[in-house]
Amino acid sequence: MTPMLRVFTLLPLVTPLAVAAPAAAQPQPTRVPDQPAWYESALKLVPPGYAAGYAIRSDEQKRKGVVPVFPATADDPAKFASTFDRGQVLEVELRRNGDALEAAAATLRPREPGETGAPQGTSSSDQTRQFIDINRAIETRFKNLPPGTMACNFGAYSIDKDRKGLNVRAEPSAQARILGTLPPPFRFKAKGNNVPEGGWRTEFLVIGHKDGWFLIQGAAPPSGAKRHEGPARPRQSARAGRSPQRVEDARKRADGSPAREPPGQEYEDERVYPKDHPRPYAGRGWVAGNKIGANFANGATRMGGLFQAPDADARWQRVTDRHGNEIGADTSPDRIFACSGLWALVEKNGIRGWWRHLCSNQVTNCS
Numbered sequence: 001m002t003p004m005l006r007v008f009t010l011l012p013l014v015t016p017l018a019v020a021a022p023a024a025a026q027p028q029p030t031r032v033p034d035q036p037a038w039y040e041s042a043l044k045l046v047p048p049g050y051a052a053g054y055a056i057r058s059d060e061q062k063r064k065g066v067v068p069v070f071p072a073t074a075d076d077p078a079k080f081a082s083t084f085d086r087g088q089v090l091e092v093e094l095r096r097n098g099d100a101l102e103a104a105a106a107t108l109r110p111r112e113p114g115e116t117g118a119p120q121g122t123s124s125s126d127q128t129r130q131f132i133d134i135n136r137a138i139e140t141r142f143k144n145l146p147p148g149t150m151a152c153n154f155g156a157y158s159i160d161k162d163r164k165g166l167n168v169r170a171e172p173s174a175q176a177r178i179l180g181t182l183p184p185p186f187r188f189k190a191k192g193n194n195v196p197e198g199g200w201r202t203e204f205l206v207i208g209h210k211d212g213w214f215l216i217q218g219a220a221p222p223s224g225a226k227r228h229e230g231p232a233r234p235r236q237s238a239r240a241g242r243s244p245q246r247v248e249d250a251r252k253r254a255d256g257s258p259a260r261e262p263p264g265q266e267y268e269d270e271r272v273y274p275k276d277h278p279r280p281y282a283g284r285g286w287v288a289g290n291k292i293g294a295n296f297a298n299g300a301t302r303m304g305g306l307f308q309a310p311d312a313d314a315r316w317q318r319v320t321d322r323h324g325n326e327i328g329a330d331t332s333p334d335r336i337f338a339c340s341g342l343w344a345l346v347e348k349n350g351i352r353g354w355w356r357h358l359c360s361n362q363v364t365n366c367s
Contacts, residue, residue: 155360
């Protein structure tokens, strides 16, 4: 896989490209992080309108605990939260009750930059920090977006099967001027077996969201070397721990402008693209929110489920596909509602929540 998060070539498959493994082959289910004994009593102190995440600090000597809290509407497509908002925490005062500690009182205050939970899954501290850095760089790079637009960055593809193509509009409105179209899926005689079910879809980079519409740019056929890559996934260096250059490369690409030739796999030669098939509109424009797809990618968070808010310390819920397998880098969301930074608000198997990092790979997973 590429050294950085694949965001330019990221697309959630609306149709699975491979048959999922049976539920019997499922490994040990992913679990929520273990919580301190006082956590349950602290939940009673969460103010109305907020949802508690998981404890990120527990100091028994000072009898203090810290729990991040997020808007209760964070996963509501009409009122979704922003990953760029540092948010609030509940600072909990603890007291002794027999042999255990319990919450006695709590104060809501702004969350400090360093108040984050431990790395999740197999991610290291460096990887976790790099994801945070890349996410913040996205907000900086996209300051020139139209007013009211939420900055995002992930690769996706068109799932519109209309033979006329998917309209790309000048404004986030069905009445806005049409700038161009993205062709429907196309088929051709492939050189190998890497052919997505239903044909190749047009790929693009999502850079913003507003009122149920996604702002995209750089659309291209998924066959040549010009595959869309978003911020490359942070990765440990074999010699040192952190790879600053990889992070810098991701920052350079956060505005959608290619810093260099994307390292994505060339599944097919660009010359096989049908000559009679229209070329996609490659400029910036808006597409309807229910017309895009993407794949789940490794976002250095807890795999196998979705978060209540676009934050790795938010409440997490295990989600499985129709076969009973936990969602992961070999599956895709059923619907993408909104986005914020590297995070996307999605739905899978009737459950809605946030996932960090989607990609547009159509025939391989996005690990």
